[in-house]
Amino acid sequence: MGRIAYVNGRFVPHAEAFVHIEDRGYQLADAVYEVWALFGGKLADAEGHFARLERSLAELQIDMPMSRAALTTVLREAVRRNRVQEGLVYLQISRGVAPRDHAFPHPPVRPAVVITVSRVDRVATEARAAKGVGVVTTPENRWGRCDIKTVGLLPNALAKQKARVAGAAEAWFVDELGFVTEGASSNAWIVDRDGVLRTRDTNANILRGVTRLSLLDVIRDAGLKVEERPFTPEEALEAKEAFITGAGTIVLPVVSVDGKPVGGGVVGPVASRLRRLYIERAKERAI
Incomplete structure (x- = not known):
């Protein structure tokens, strides 16, 4: 089975994972990210990464797209679907999709979420x-x-x-x-x-x-x-x-x-x- 990505509420084949051309992360770097190491299929330093994610989002005035508990569930499901034990989990949250303008969209739009999982060769x-x-x-x-x-x-x-x-x-x-x-x-x-x-x-x-x-x-x-x-x-x-x-x-x-x-x-x-x-x-x- 090939790699699976999570994009805005859906798990999709990695090769078919796309974001909108007016996603502000793509056009303005108006987005944050986090990377967790995986050991035995589990998230390392989870608390620290969640805390930093929440702080980064707050500094940019982007809402958390879901609760920490829900996000943990989605991250774990992404790991499970990709069958990765040793690797990295990448999470990116942008302000969302809106007509291109430097100022924040008003009213606010829904944040966009992307998750991918990759393997790491621990021997190497x-x-x-x-x-x-x-x-x-x-x-x-x-x-x-x-x-x-x-x-x-x-x-x-x-x-x-x-x-x-x-x-x-x-x-x-x-x-x-x-x-x-x-x-x-x-x-x-x-x-x-x-x-x-x-x-x-x-x-x-x-x-x-x-x-x-x-x-x-x-x-x-x-x-x-x-x-x-x-x-x-x-x-x-x-x-x-x-x-x-x-x-x-x-x-x-x-x-x-x-x-x-x-x-x-x-x-x-x-x-x-x-x-x-x-x-x-x-x-x-x-x-």
Whole structure:
């Protein structure tokens, strides 16, 4: 059986899943999204993703299209119909369909909802994590509300393409003060020369990563020291280890920045341990 998508109240074959040409998500990036990792067919970090979704919608003044309980049921049904155990669930909610105008439609229209499910090869992702990946740096050029998880991702896409051309897996944005803000689709971390874990605080213009938040709990439970303060690319190169976090990457070790090695160019013990601890915790708490 082929892939199944959910589009505005209906489950349809993935190849036949369409949205209207005047959907505001398509025309104006007037939409938000969330991505859940799936472990054993269950949603990881569910509470964090729902909370961030609700916050993003509120910031854009888009109504929740259904209750959280109803949305959970639909997400689970999408997973069941696609028969995916290990993978990712993508949810997008736009303001809806209306004649093209920058201002919000009046009266308001019904939000549009799209859900897709994809498989992840855990064997391949573990092999990638064991090897580590490279990142490149790029100037921060995004809008001032990166805390909202919108579909307006053109700067992120351009940064990802820069990374791909360079043979890297991710791009780190660097602000005007020379500090790393975050990755194009992940949060950025280092283990500095003193063994302290460091990641940018959310008062900066970064996304409030759900995996990041869960990992902070894992770190504290493990008795490790962590500080939410910025670091430069130069500090990353001098660090013992570096890694990125996200629903798709989980905890992914970084072994080079701009082609220069981090931690001798090999995966370090802290990132490997945190990846294992995070996955164990996510599996236990998935719904």
